[in-house]
Amino acid sequence: MPYRILLLFAHPRFEDSRTHQALVNAAKEIPDIRIRDLYELYPDFNIDVSVEKDQLLQHDIILWQHPLYWYSCPPLLKQWIDMVLEFGWAYGPGGEALAGKYFLQVVSSGGSREVYSPEGRNRHTIREYLYPFEQTVRLCKATYLPPFLVQGTHKLGEVEIASYAMDYTRFLKYLQHDGPISDLSGFESSNLWLATRNETR
Amino acid sequence: MEGNFLLQSIVFLTAAVICVPIAKKLGMSSVLGYLLAGILIGPYVLGFIGGEGGDIMHFAEFGVVMMLFLIGLELDPARFWKMRKLVLGMGLAQMALTTIFLVAALWVADWSWQSSLAIGLAFSMSSTAIVLQTMKEKNQLHTTGGQSAFSTLLFQDIAVIPILALLPLLATRTNHLSGSSHQLLPENTPAWLHAGVVIAAILLVVLAGRYLIVPLLRVIAKTHLRELFTASALLLVVSIALLMEMVGLSPALGTFLAGVVLANSEFRHELESDLDPFKGLLLGLFFLSVGAAIDLQLIGRQPLFFLSILGAVVGLKAAVLWSVGKIFRLRNDQNRLYTLSMSQVGEFAFVLLSFMGTLQILTGETLNMGMALTAMSMTLTPVLLLINDRLLIPRFGRQKKEEKGADFIDQRHPVIIAGFGHFGSTIGRFLRANGVQAVYLDHDSDQVELLRKLGFNVFYGDASRADLLEAAGAKEARILISAIDNPVANRQLIHTVQKHFPHLKVFARARNRYDASDLYDAGLEEVYRESLDTSIRLGVDVLKWLGHRAYSATRSGQNFRKYDEEALRELLTTRHDDKQYISLARKQIEQQEQLLRAERFEKTATGDHAWDSEPMRQAARKKSVE
Numbered sequence: 001m002p003y004r005i006l007l008l009f010a011h012p013r014f015e016d017s018r019t020h021q022a023l024v025n026a027a028k029e030i031p032d033i034r035i036r037d038l039y040e041l042y043p044d045f046n047i048d049v050s051v052e053k054d055q056l057l058q059h060d061i062i063l064w065q066h067p068l069y070w071y072s073c074p075p076l077l078k079q080w081i082d083m084v085l086e087f088g089w090a091y092g093p094g095g096e097a098l099a100g101k102y103f104l105q106v107v108s109s110g111g112s113r114e115v116y117s118p119e120g121r122n123r124h125t126i127r128e129y130l131y132p133f134e135q136t137v138r139l140c141k142a143t144y145l146p147p148f149l150v151q152g153t154h155k156l157g158e159v160e161i162a163s164y165a166m167d168y169t170r171f172l173k174y175l176q177h178d179g180p181i182s183d184l185s186g187f188e189s190s191n192l193w194l195a196t197r198n199e200t201r
Numbered sequence: 202m203e204g205n206f207l208l209q210s211i212v213f214l215t216a217a218v219i220c221v222p223i224a225k226k227l228g229m230s231s232v233l234g235y236l237l238a239g240i241l242i243g244p245y246v247l248g249f250i251g252g253e254g255g256d257i258m259h260f261a262e263f264g265v266v267m268m269l270f271l272i273g274l275e276l277d278p279a280r281f282w283k284m285r286k287l288v289l290g291m292g293l294a295q296m297a298l299t300t301i302f303l304v305a306a307l308w309v310a311d312w313s314w315q316s317s318l319a320i321g322l323a324f325s326m327s328s329t330a331i332v333l334q335t336m337k338e339k340n341q342l343h344t345t346g347g348q349s350a351f352s353t354l355l356f357q358d359i360a361v362i363p364i365l366a367l368l369p370l371l372a373t374r375t376n377h378l379s380g381s382s383h384q385l386l387p388e389n390t391p392a393w394l395h396a397g398v399v400i401a402a403i404l405l406v407v408l409a410g411r412y413l414i415v416p417l418l419r420v421i422a423k424t425h426l427r428e429l430f431t432a433s434a435l436l437l438v439v440s441i442a443l444l445m446e447m448v449g450l451s452p453a454l455g456t457f458l459a460g461v462v463l464a465n466s467e468f469r470h471e472l473e474s475d476l477d478p479f480k481g482l483l484l485g486l487f488f489l490s491v492g493a494a495i496d497l498q499l500i501g502r503q504p505l506f507f508l509s510i511l512g513a514v515v516g517l518k519a520a521v522l523w524s525v526g527k528i529f530r531l532r533n534d535q536n537r538l539y540t541l542s543m544s545q546v547g548e549f550a551f552v553l554l555s556f557m558g559t560l561q562i563l564t565g566e567t568l569n570m571g572m573a574l575t576a577m578s579m580t581l582t583p584v585l586l587l588i589n590d591r592l593l594i595p596r597f598g599r600q601k602k603e604e605k606g607a608d609f610i611d612q613r614h615p616v617i618i619a620g621f622g623h624f625g626s627t628i629g630r631f632l633r634a635n636g637v638q639a640v641y642l643d644h645d646s647d648q649v650e651l652l653r654k655l656g657f658n659v660f661y662g663d664a665s666r667a668d669l670l671e672a673a674g675a676k677e678a679r680i681l682i683s684a685i686d687n688p689v690a691n692r693q694l695i696h697t698v699q700k701h702f703p704h705l706k707v708f709a710r711a712r713n714r715y716d717a718s719d720l721y722d723a724g725l726e727e728v729y730r731e732s733l734d735t736s737i738r739l740g741v742d743v744l745k746w747l748g749h750r751a752y753s754a755t756r757s758g759q760n761f762r763k764y765d766e767e768a769l770r771e772l773l774t775t776r777h778d779d780k781q782y783i784s785l786a787r788k789q790i791e792q793q794e795q796l797l798r799a800e801r802f803e804k805t806a807t808g809d810h811a812w813d814s815e816p817m818r819q820a821a822r823k824k825s826v827e
Contacts, residue, residue: 015750015753039752110821154817154821155821
């Protein structure tokens, strides 16, 4: 039985984002992935918590797909985390609803991998900037998987974006069929794991 | 002849244009303005019009004809059915009692029973035109008093039909039908035959309305020529008028009937809106001719006699109305409105009186006297209502509160909401859902009764009165929400609050941009245009349907609202330097233009730069080239 994937997508200016349009279109091609476009659903930030909780319960792997703004997610996704992951439901005493599920971030950043490194201008890796999300997932007794990253988007051309989209498709299919593959957790990012799969094939 | 017609038009229009604004300025209804204008241009003051009274009556007749057609159109059966108890009960009681008393009085004065009954029936009528027009202007139609008046008038309107059929039977002498040249019946027709012809004509109008006119209108509607439809509406009215004249009936009654028959059809609103432009003008014309028809000479010969008769008739009508109001449990203030507004003898009396003249039930002096009484009593109504507004309401309103303990407002709440219609009640429900208790004020006693049963703190009263506001706890309250439907009443309330309770924070409902301008000018900060948020929300949803992103559309809507508010404030600050506005309408057009011009340059939709990555992309590319 395939793994049930929920893609929670948050982008305040989706219509202007070449990268995310390519990624979302790729995800749409794959059957049985539930995509929820948060900015389209909740333009007034009035999140329907019970619907969101219900969605979480119906899926095994939850993806947070968003651009990186000021080293964090767009505000609506933060709002989503604040509202939906309730005390006593997602964490704290009796908060077992998400136990055993998997969370994975799909993040785009304008700066390249070099910029996000101890030697680079941003001084830390993206993985380090995403620690709050990793810890959030951990607190909910779920497993945080290495993020799928699209970096240096400012300089990406059409061809490169298309190749990212193809990688995304392949990755989502792996996730759907094989689940969180046992050696995935050891990698810095899902992209790197995907690269090893490429070589072994 | 043609020049004469133009000259007459100029006289009528000039009198109206001068007198009506003056009447409005003095706080009177436009009806009184028209009446005064009519008296002024009539044969006994300036004498511009009608040395030959026939001309005026000719004008008046057509005004009444058109008006009654439209009144008939507005009487749709569903509305009638809903009010049937009120109509039958109040209407029947009012007409029967008035007629009985009048007949008794005339009988004592040694009149024949036939003439007494005819006069009694005619004088029991009230004026639909005056009452409805005045109440509409003052926003009183939906009050209990207004509904009662409407019901009673409705009954009277319907009662005209059997009365007209009855009148020929009252004719004492053999009929001498004179006057109209289009008479169908030969002279010396016996009364029973005449009555039969009348009933046949009425049946003809009803049947033709149902089976001939509606199919005809359907064909005409298919041509999609609006003016053709208007033309056929006019043709309809005129031909029915002619038919009625031929059988010796009032054309007004015939068209009224046609209106009622057509109120049922799908063309009701089309006919209404097509004839509506004529309506106001013709109503004015009607009131003008009523004014001009007052025979001042007759009054001048025996002023005391005339005035005492007038007083007796109006007094008797008022006494009956008051008792009927009491029987139907109207509150004192509503009953006063009902009684005073209905105390005149109405325009149907003209119709009935002239018919009596034709039938020779009444003659000469008596007939003229009846006409003069009718016209003068109609002139009296706006004056009586003015007295009610200015003198009686302030005095008895207070008294009423003392006698009725329930309206004493004992609970103190931080919020007062004035006006509990759809707007105010939504605010009230929202506040209540959030645990904020408020005091509500409304001036419709029935509405108050209902909402009190639902557990709201609603109190009856005119919110613009300082003493009522104080009783509602305005001194202790912190916020007043002004949510009355009528912008004028809203402004009055705000004026009172600013004068007597300056510590209250006022949140005001504004009907539109111009209304809002006035409120800002009055020094308010919290002004809510009822047309702003809803229309923008609609616009946002349209953008979504057209495929725009929901969030971008929402942001754009938010920006537009902010921009629109700011633009209005901006306009207000510059507006006062400019004295060139010659009229309100001109000013409003100017405002619209300025807003539209500004919008072309200000693209509110792209106000967000935060997530715009294009500049960053450009900067990144530039850097890598270097």
